[in-house]
Amino acid sequence: MARPKPLSGFPEFLPTARIVEQRVLASLAETFELHGFGSIETRAVEPLSELTRKGEIDKEVFVVRRIHAEADATDELGLHFDLTVPFARYVLENSGHLNFPFRRYQIQKVWRGERPQDGRYREFTQADIDIVGSETLAAHHDAELPLVTLEALERLHVDFGVPEATMSVSNRQLAEGFYRGLGIEDHLAVLQRVDKLDKIGPDKVAELLTEEVGLSPAAAATCLALAGIRTADTSFVDKVNALGVEHPLLTTGLELLAGVVEAATAVVPGRLVADLKIARGLDYYTGTVYETTMAGYESMGSISSGGRYDSLASDGKTSYPGVGLSIGVSRILVPLLGKGVLTASRSVPTCVLVAVDSEDTRTSAVAVATQLRSRGIACEVAPKADKFGKQIRYADRRGIPFVWFGTGEVKDIRSGEQIPADPATWLPPEADRKPMVVRSSLAQ
Amino acid sequence: MARPKPLSGFPEFLPTARIVEQRVLASLAETFELHGFGSIETRAVEPLSELTRKGEIDKEVFVVRRIHAEADATDELGLHFDLTVPFARYVLENSGHLNFPFRRYQIQKVWRGERPQDGRYREFTQADIDIVGSETLAAHHDAELPLVTLEALERLHVDFGVPEATMSVSNRQLAEGFYRGLGIEDHLAVLQRVDKLDKIGPDKVAELLTEEVGLSPAAAATCLALAGIRTADTSFVDKVNALGVEHPLLTTGLELLAGVVEAATAVVPGRLVADLKIARGLDYYTGTVYETTMAGYESMGSISSGGRYDSLASDGKTSYPGVGLSIGVSRILVPLLGKGVLTASRSVPTCVLVAVDSEDTRTSAVAVATQLRSRGIACEVAPKADKFGKQIRYADRRGIPFVWFGTGEVKDIRSGEQIPADPATWLPPEADRKPMVVRSSLAQ
Numbered sequence: 001m002a003r004p005k006p007l008s009g010f011p012e013f014l015p016t017a018r019i020v021e022q023r024v025l026a027s028l029a030e031t032f033e034l035h036g037f038g039s040i041e042t043r044a045v046e047p048l049s050e051l052t053r054k055g056e057i058d059k060e061v062f063v064v065r066r067i068h069a070e071a072d073a074t075d076e077l078g079l080h081f082d083l084t085v086p087f088a089r090y091v092l093e094n095s096g097h098l099n100f101p102f103r104r105y106q107i108q109k110v111w112r113g114e115r116p117q118d119g120r121y122r123e124f125t126q127a128d129i130d131i132v133g134s135e136t137l138a139a140h141h142d143a144e145l146p147l148v149t150l151e152a153l154e155r156l157h158v159d160f161g162v163p164e165a166t167m168s169v170s171n172r173q174l175a176e177g178f179y180r181g182l183g184i185e186d187h188l189a190v191l192q193r194v195d196k197l198d199k200i201g202p203d204k205v206a207e208l209l210t211e212e213v214g215l216s217p218a219a220a221a222t223c224l225a226l227a228g229i230r231t232a233d234t235s236f237v238d239k240v241n242a243l244g245v246e247h248p249l250l251t252t253g254l255e256l257l258a259g260v261v262e263a264a265t266a267v268v269p270g271r272l273v274a275d276l277k278i279a280r281g282l283d284y285y286t287g288t289v290y291e292t293t294m295a296g297y298e299s300m301g302s303i304s305s306g307g308r309y310d311s312l313a314s315d316g317k318t319s320y321p322g323v324g325l326s327i328g329v330s331r332i333l334v335p336l337l338g339k340g341v342l343t344a345s346r347s348v349p350t351c352v353l354v355a356v357d358s359e360d361t362r363t364s365a366v367a368v369a370t371q372l373r374s375r376g377i378a379c380e381v382a383p384k385a386d387k388f389g390k391q392i393r394y395a396d397r398r399g400i401p402f403v404w405f406g407t408g409e410v411k412d413i414r415s416g417e418q419i420p421a422d423p424a425t426w427l428p429p430e431a432d433r434k435p436m437v438v439r440s441s442l443a444q
Numbered sequence: 445m446a447r448p449k450p451l452s453g454f455p456e457f458l459p460t461a462r463i464v465e466q467r468v469l470a471s472l473a474e475t476f477e478l479h480g481f482g483s484i485e486t487r488a489v490e491p492l493s494e495l496t497r498k499g500e501i502d503k504e505v506f507v508v509r510r511i512h513a514e515a516d517a518t519d520e521l522g523l524h525f526d527l528t529v530p531f532a533r534y535v536l537e538n539s540g541h542l543n544f545p546f547r548r549y550q551i552q553k554v555w556r557g558e559r560p561q562d563g564r565y566r567e568f569t570q571a572d573i574d575i576v577g578s579e580t581l582a583a584h585h586d587a588e589l590p591l592v593t594l595e596a597l598e599r600l601h602v603d604f605g606v607p608e609a610t611m612s613v614s615n616r617q618l619a620e621g622f623y624r625g626l627g628i629e630d631h632l633a634v635l636q637r638v639d640k641l642d643k644i645g646p647d648k649v650a651e652l653l654t655e656e657v658g659l660s661p662a663a664a665a666t667c668l669a670l671a672g673i674r675t676a677d678t679s680f681v682d683k684v685n686a687l688g689v690e691h692p693l694l695t696t697g698l699e700l701l702a703g704v705v706e707a708a709t710a711v712v713p714g715r716l717v718a719d720l721k722i723a724r725g726l727d728y729y730t731g732t733v734y735e736t737t738m739a740g741y742e743s744m745g746s747i748s749s750g751g752r753y754d755s756l757a758s759d760g761k762t763s764y765p766g767v768g769l770s771i772g773v774s775r776i777l778v779p780l781l782g783k784g785v786l787t788a789s790r791s792v793p794t795c796v797l798v799a800v801d802s803e804d805t806r807t808s809a810v811a812v813a814t815q816l817r818s819r820g821i822a823c824e825v826a827p828k829a830d831k832f833g834k835q836i837r838y839a840d841r842r843g844i845p846f847v848w849f850g851t852g853e854v855k856d857i858r859s860g861e862q863i864p865a866d867p868a869t870w871l872p873p874e875a876d877r878k879p880m881v882v883r884s885s886l887a888q
Binding site for chain 2: 010040042079093103138
């Protein structure tokens, strides 16, 4: 077999980068669990019919079938392209066994058949949190979810040096009420055009609004004025009111959004802004919508998005409204690891390499390792009774900080310091116990 | 959408069972890391041509293609059916960036298109450890790998009540040498028939050996005598020698296997036995082979298997010999969780529910929760300012042990004891901090 080449769009990590990813995933899970979110995992496949129901996404689905399936097999499956569709199915399937409101997090890979490019992969990892109610779900969860997400992202920033996140929030009811107050019937048509603001600019959007949706130039300008409002506090309310549009839905939306912004200002000042051009393309959102950028990587797009949906799922009798946010773990990590912005202090979990004098004494080296492991210190025993210089190089190449010698001495191979030590009591410095995530000062 | 039905062969867990799975996976990873194995993950897909190279397995592969791929697309992919094929590819692809011997663990889902039945799934989780050398790999790793695996399984037994594991070990060289010593040329043909011993019994195997392989009845009987040897210590060596067969490969195999059994007897007495009928169907094993049963679940088959392969991978210039073991996490957990043998002490990570007096005071309830979380205590704030009885029922239904009241009191809802408490200093008992795995005394 010749040396295989990577598959475009399917990023894989070397062991050092994988350590960073493990730390990041553990940190996210810990934040979610501190907030009472429980973990679930769903199978990788869903019935193809469920995956292709939602608008445009069907072009991106990977179909899965047994290699010897009948050509006309009707039980076709596809790989899930997000964690929301499987979660909705899981809630319906198990609703009798779940307690509502149900808080879950889900960290899994998802697959999309789209063309790989910057920030877009065919296989990538998402970390989702959702709260789903049975029939009703209180509005305060719309403020809770972005706070949990921002806390999780802030912890990645403080603990590991992941760049700062800024979340932009808007509200679909606010926008719909505003458009209706202007006398516009097809508010979704306006929303879809406004959603393109960042890509094509205000002039083009105005053109689309007048030519395709049939707005007057004045109405188009007012819609763009709304989309231009962005404030880090609740002053957006006055700015919207100053545009002179009135509608009950607009009032509701303004109140809801003000509540979210107020709650965030109290907890994570400066990290959440009201940004009224945020629309989110997918049409199942019905209230608050969220998008998040990472400082220095804004062009890559959102690293965490989501929103409120009045009916994530329904079995005909009961509907399940929810609010959720998804963190694009691969979108955050692949560029940071690829550019060397983040790395780990070593390539292995091993803290101590126990040297082997001669193959005859391997058993006593293993006994030392066993003693150290019983106290939580990760060890390897040297694979070969080489000269000590060679065994030290074995450790050095992997970044293993300590080498233990049979004589009862341990050497810090970074400083060269060698001290007598007892495997029943010796402890490494806390910082050396496990590999740490290191932010490179050189990269970026 | 009507209530969806589960897909046969794709097990999913409810939140309580998932907590058990999370603990089990974390425990396995911790044991592996204590022994210096680093984590890697590989993409879910491999080129179909690589997946279908290995003998019979091709009938079980799931093919993956984009929904809009050209009918004659040649870049066909399949879901990996184990973690060994992807690992071999990863080693070749990244050999220039890895340090050998390379120790890795890999915990991921794998997929097989076979008919679902007891212990067999279409999607399941495996936890693999392998050590791979460049050109050479010392024999002591053949003894190390089963010890790490048995330590990992023993920890599941002691910490969580997973039934005890017993590993059966043999050696392909031993068997090959024995057969050659008997004058048999096609040793693989014999091995394949002996591999069926547990399924069809000795009489049928003898019949196959004489009729299909052409052995004399005496030779067939001697092969069956070898397969019948099973000892928990190195006494198997004398028993084999007593059969009067001689061959240099047999001598080598006996020495290697005795080394593995001796090392295990010293560390995990009674958990590893030499069992000379173990063959392992797949033909890439070249030395030691392992199989493991779980007490009370022997009929389900092996929960952990593996072996030594002289050439896991080769790029033409360099070959990479390895030894590896795979733990069937789903095969262990699905029956134990399904029968209620194992469960978790609660269905959520939450330790404290902070009650809400009225929606006006939600902010102060959130502040209490924030203080508790800052000290690592998982909290939820009640979703609604219901009557306290109803809020306590919210906690009770989920198994949340404590409810915090705004007046600065915390109630253990199991005992009913309510005490004054300060969110800046109060700590729950260590056993209540996180959900625990509980072994049911009723089930099984």
